[in-house]
Structure formats: C-alpha cells, structure tokens
Amino acid sequence: APKPNEPPSPGWMPLVGSLPYMKKNLASQMLEGFPNSPLVTLYYGLEPVYILNNFEAFDEAMVKQGQRFIGRPVRVLQKPTLAATGELWREYRRFSLKTLRDFGFGRQGGEEIILREAGELCEAIDSTPAGQALSTTDLLSPAVSNVICQLVFGARTATEDPRFPKLLDMFQSLTQRRAARHMNIMLGANYKYFEQFSFLAKLMLLRPERRRVIQLSRQLLQFCKEQVAKHKGDADMQSEPRDYIDAHLQHQTNLESDRIFNDLRLAMAIRDLFVAGTDTTSNTLRWGILYMIENPDVAEKVFEEIRVNVGTERNANNEGQRQSALHGSGAGGVFPEPEKFKPERYLDAEARFSPNESVVPFGSGKRACLGESLARMELFVFFHETDAARYRFGLDPAERRSISEIKDNAENHGGGIRAPAEHKIVFTPR
Ligand code: HEM
Structure with missing residues (x-):
C-alpha cells in the first residue's frame, strides 16, 4: 500500500x-x-x-538536480540506446549530437534538406485540384520522415521505398491510435518486475493488441537492421560519411572494442531517432494548422509578419506547442487564460519575440530533446516559410466534427503523443 x-x-x-x-x-x-x-x-x-x-517542481528535478534525475527505468518493450541510461545513453547521446551537428542540423546544411522537402510538399499541394481536401497526416508525415531518412539512411526513403508507407502507419498506430494505449502500458511496465514474476508478462500478453505492439516494434527494428546491413555492403570507410549509419560504422571501426557501439545498437539507435523525431514534428505541424483555422486573425498576422520581416513570427509556434502539449509538458498555472490561444504572450513591449522559460515542449536539462534544433528548424521551414506563407487553411467542407472535437481526439488519450484526430484540410493558395 x-x-x-x-x-x-x-x-x-x-x-x-x-x-x-x-x-x-x-x-x-x-x-x-x-x-x-x-x-x-x-x-x-x-x-x-x-x-x-508545476514548473518549479519540473525545473528543480530536470535542471537544478538534473544529475540525480538523469536515469530512466528499463522498460519491458524497449531496450533502448538513445533512451537508455548510464554509460550507454551518455555515449550514444554524445555521438548522436555530434553527428547531427556534423550533418548541419541546427546549421545551414540541414536547412537545404528541409527546404527541399518543403518544396516537394508544396508541389504535392499545388498539384491537387482546387478545393480538394488533403489529410494532414498523409501530407506531413512523409515530408518530415524524409528529413530524418536523409540524415540516417542518406536517402529519401519515406517516398522512395515502397515499404515505407506501411512503416509510417506502424509508427502512427504505436504512438497515436488505439494501440498507443497498449504501447504505453507496455512501456510503463518495469523490466525488474517481469524478470522476477514471469507470470506478469504472460498475463499482460493475453491481450492480442499488446502482442501486436510487440510485433510492430519488432518489424520496425527489422527494417532498421536491414538498412544497417545494406550500408555495411556499400559503405566506404575512408570517405566522408554519407549519413548517420556510415558515421556510426566508421566510429565502430575506430574503436578497440564493440562493448558499446555495435550493429544491433546502431539499428536500435536509428529506431529511437525515428520514433522520437517523426510524429512529434509532424503532429506539431498538424496542431499549428488547426490553430490557424480556429484563429484566422492570427493566421493573417503570421502571414503579414513573414511577408514583412522574419523575426517576430515564432510566437505562434510557441503558443501552438504550449497549447497542444504534445508530450504533456504544458505550462499550466503560469499564464492568465491558459486555455486561450494568444501568441502575443511571447511578445515584449516592442513586439519582439521574448520566449517564456516555462514553456518546455522539448524538456530541459540533461535529458532534454536531442533533436530540438533539428525540430525547430523543421517547424520553422515547414510551418512559416511553407504552409502559412503560401496558403490559407480551411477544414474539409465535408467534415462533420467541429475543430474542438478534432482536437479532443478521444482515441488518443493515454497515447505517447497527443495528436488531433484524423482530418482533412483544404489549402487555398494566397
Ligand atoms: C516538435 C518536435 C519534438 C518535440 C516536441 C520533442 C520533445 C521531446 C521531449 C519532451 C523529450 C524528453 C525529454 C526528457 O525526457 O526529459 C525528447 C527526447 C528526445 N528527443 Fe525529441 N522532440 C521533438 C523532435 C525530435 C526530433 C526531430 C528528434 C530526432 C532527431 C528527437 C529526438 C529525441 C531523442 C533521441 C530524445 C531522447 C533524449 C535523451 O533521453 O537523452 N526529437 N523530445
């Protein structure tokens, strides 16, 4: 008790x-x-x-006493690398941050990759007949995924590999749909107890949905293992690495032992990057579009600001992230009228962008999001430079639900990512 x-x-x-x-x-x-x-x-x-x-408790644990809260429990479902603990986590985090930086994410090189995907996205929108509604999941997930695919696999796998749509769908059922509840239960289950009481594992797996989660998660790892094997066949260890896999394989060869870095961990690290970096970013964008439909005056201001200058426009994005609280890291109790969408919260007296430290969509401290600069770059290019700057958004006229009903996605409660329900949008060029 x-x-x-x-x-x-x-x-x-x-x-x-x-x-x-x-x-x-x-x-x-x-x-x-x-x-x-x-x-x-x-x-x-x-x-x-x-x-x-509250924010004080969060800041105390994650930042001020960050060293004490650096660990993560080992879960039944996932023996991770990037989400691991101890030396394994430290080494993988250091290597991955360096590799992301080397490939230019958070700097200029990465922006080119994102801009290209944003261009393809606009082409896809522009080539649909006027007035035809498009699913924001179908549109945004492959675009966002392709960014991470180029980083990890060195190719636009999301649109070039015919198996990829199934893989994307798999992510979504793991993080957002009904299976997400079961995934969370599995992730919540502590390894320690399952080793001690094996009947618990049997009991948990009586539900077919949970066996399916394990199956999906294995398929995802299998795909990543295949990509590693393919790279091992054609990687040139003497040349500049083409992507994360090459960089890892070179790193492995330079080390005396494979105690930490090996092929299996590489496949697991890729899986972790995918899971952490795909639906987080694409759903933030989906939320952003919904907030623009709900607040057309803000949409017009965003457009005006982009047109006139680039500098104050990040406030709408910040507010979208605060309100949607994708990972449950909201900033309740800090703001007056927290339920209102008010991007002007982040403007100072001179109307300059002034971030609020208690809005922490990427976490804080030693375990803060490893992909934050990549994600911020993606949000900026996809949302501001592409969508908001080029289109007016409208909900599918055939849609029967209100925006609030779409936002309050009943299927999703308890899942790993807070995603709006499936919906379609009409993009009208400005
Ligand atoms: C809008 C998009 C994103 C949001 C809101 C987000 C948010 C977060 C949050 C809240 C955490 C947990 C911090 C903690 O445990 O205290 C996290 C961890 C992580 N994120 Fe992100 N993330 C996003 C995009 C990305 C991207 C694009 C990548 C991939 C490059 C990524 C990779 C990771 C990894 C690997 C971790 C685990 C870090 C660790 O435990 O050391 N994320 N993210």
Missing part, C-alpha cells in the same frame, strides 16, 4: 495501482485536481511514479 508520506494521489488499488482513477485527460486532471501540489503520485502497479505538477 502507498506510504503515508507520499505526495497526494488520485487513488490506488492493489495490482492495478492508480489506473482506475486516471482520467482520459490526465494533464487537466492533475492541474484541476491538485492545483497546489508540486508533486502527485500515480501508481503503475506497485511502482510509484511522481508527476512534476
């Missing part, structure tokens, strides 16, 4: 922990139910998990 001195909890039951007490919208439940508690306890089975329930 919970210890008496634990932070407050919505409830607890033997075996299932807090699960029966957790509401669909956990973020609102925490903010509204525990407005004065910096920490809230949720029990995942036997294990207490503490929610950092």
Whole structure:
C-alpha cells in the first residue's frame, strides 16, 4: 500500500495501482485536481511514479538536480540506446549530437534538406485540384520522415521505398491510435518486475493488441537492421560519411572494442531517432494548422509578419506547442487564460519575440530533446516559410466534427503523443 508520506494521489488499488482513477485527460486532471501540489503520485502497479505538477517542481528535478534525475527505468518493450541510461545513453547521446551537428542540423546544411522537402510538399499541394481536401497526416508525415531518412539512411526513403508507407502507419498506430494505449502500458511496465514474476508478462500478453505492439516494434527494428546491413555492403570507410549509419560504422571501426557501439545498437539507435523525431514534428505541424483555422486573425498576422520581416513570427509556434502539449509538458498555472490561444504572450513591449522559460515542449536539462534544433528548424521551414506563407487553411467542407472535437481526439488519450484526430484540410493558395 502507498506510504503515508507520499505526495497526494488520485487513488490506488492493489495490482492495478492508480489506473482506475486516471482520467482520459490526465494533464487537466492533475492541474484541476491538485492545483497546489508540486508533486502527485500515480501508481503503475506497485511502482510509484511522481508527476512534476508545476514548473518549479519540473525545473528543480530536470535542471537544478538534473544529475540525480538523469536515469530512466528499463522498460519491458524497449531496450533502448538513445533512451537508455548510464554509460550507454551518455555515449550514444554524445555521438548522436555530434553527428547531427556534423550533418548541419541546427546549421545551414540541414536547412537545404528541409527546404527541399518543403518544396516537394508544396508541389504535392499545388498539384491537387482546387478545393480538394488533403489529410494532414498523409501530407506531413512523409515530408518530415524524409528529413530524418536523409540524415540516417542518406536517402529519401519515406517516398522512395515502397515499404515505407506501411512503416509510417506502424509508427502512427504505436504512438497515436488505439494501440498507443497498449504501447504505453507496455512501456510503463518495469523490466525488474517481469524478470522476477514471469507470470506478469504472460498475463499482460493475453491481450492480442499488446502482442501486436510487440510485433510492430519488432518489424520496425527489422527494417532498421536491414538498412544497417545494406550500408555495411556499400559503405566506404575512408570517405566522408554519407549519413548517420556510415558515421556510426566508421566510429565502430575506430574503436578497440564493440562493448558499446555495435550493429544491433546502431539499428536500435536509428529506431529511437525515428520514433522520437517523426510524429512529434509532424503532429506539431498538424496542431499549428488547426490553430490557424480556429484563429484566422492570427493566421493573417503570421502571414503579414513573414511577408514583412522574419523575426517576430515564432510566437505562434510557441503558443501552438504550449497549447497542444504534445508530450504533456504544458505550462499550466503560469499564464492568465491558459486555455486561450494568444501568441502575443511571447511578445515584449516592442513586439519582439521574448520566449517564456516555462514553456518546455522539448524538456530541459540533461535529458532534454536531442533533436530540438533539428525540430525547430523543421517547424520553422515547414510551418512559416511553407504552409502559412503560401496558403490559407480551411477544414474539409465535408467534415462533420467541429475543430474542438478534432482536437479532443478521444482515441488518443493515454497515447505517447497527443495528436488531433484524423482530418482533412483544404489549402487555398494566397
Ligand atoms: C516538435 C518536435 C519534438 C518535440 C516536441 C520533442 C520533445 C521531446 C521531449 C519532451 C523529450 C524528453 C525529454 C526528457 O525526457 O526529459 C525528447 C527526447 C528526445 N528527443 Fe525529441 N522532440 C521533438 C523532435 C525530435 C526530433 C526531430 C528528434 C530526432 C532527431 C528527437 C529526438 C529525441 C531523442 C533521441 C530524445 C531522447 C533524449 C535523451 O533521453 O537523452 N526529437 N523530445
């Protein structure tokens, strides 16, 4: 049973922990139910998990005491590299950050890749008959994926490999659709208990959806292993690396032992980069478009600002990220009228962009998002320079749901990424 001195909890039951007490919208439940508690306890089975329930608690743990909170539990589903812990995580994080920088992400070289994808995206939109509605998932996921594909595989695999649409669909069911709930349950399950009590694993896998999650996750790793094998066949170890895989293979050869860097870990690192970097970015863009439809006056201001100068326009993006709270890292309690979409929150008295430190869509501290500069570059190019600058957005006239219903995507609650429901958009050139 919970210890008496634990932070407050919505409830607890033997075996299932807090699960029966957790509401669909956990973020609102925490903010509204525990407005004065910096920490809230949720029990995942036997294990207490503490929610950092305001910015001060988050900053204290992730930044001020970042070293103490650097670890991550080992989960049943995924034996990770980039999301691992200890020396393995440290070495992979250092190598991956360096490799991302070497390929120009966060600098100019990477922008060319993103601009090219943005150009292809516009072509796809422009070649559809006027008034025809397009799915933002079908449109944006391959474009965003192609950026990471070029970084990792050195090719536009998302549109050039016929197997890729299935792979993208797989990501989405792992992170956003019904399977996401099961994925979260699997990820929440702690390895330690499953080693000790193997019947728990058998019990959990009785549900076919959970076996499917394991199957999907294996298929994804298999695809990554194939890409590594292909590169091993044609990589030139003496030349400049073409991509992340080449850089890793060269790094491996330069090391005396393969204790940390080896082929299997490489495949797992690619998988981690994909999972972390695809639907996060594409869904942020999907949210951005929905907020523009809901707030046409803001859309016009964004357009004007891009047209006149590039400098103040990031406020709309920041506000979209704060409100959609993709990873549940919102900034509740910090702003007046938090439910309102007000990009002007981030403008100072001279109307210059002035970020607020409590909006942390990429996390903070030592485990903060490894792809933040790549993601920011993508959001800027895809959203501001491409979509908002060239088109007016409208919801599909055949759509029966309101924007709020699309935003409040019931299927998604409890999934790894907060995504709006599937919807279509009409893009009208400006
Ligand atoms: C809008 C897009 C994105 C958002 C909102 C986002 C957000 C986040 C957040 C909140 C974390 C967790 C920080 C923590 O555990 O404290 C994270 C971790 C991570 N992200 Fe992102 N991310 C985005 C895009 C990307 C991209 C494009 C990549 C790939 C290059 C990426 C790679 C990673 C990795 C590898 C980690 C694990 C880092 C570690 O544990 O050391 N992310 N991200």
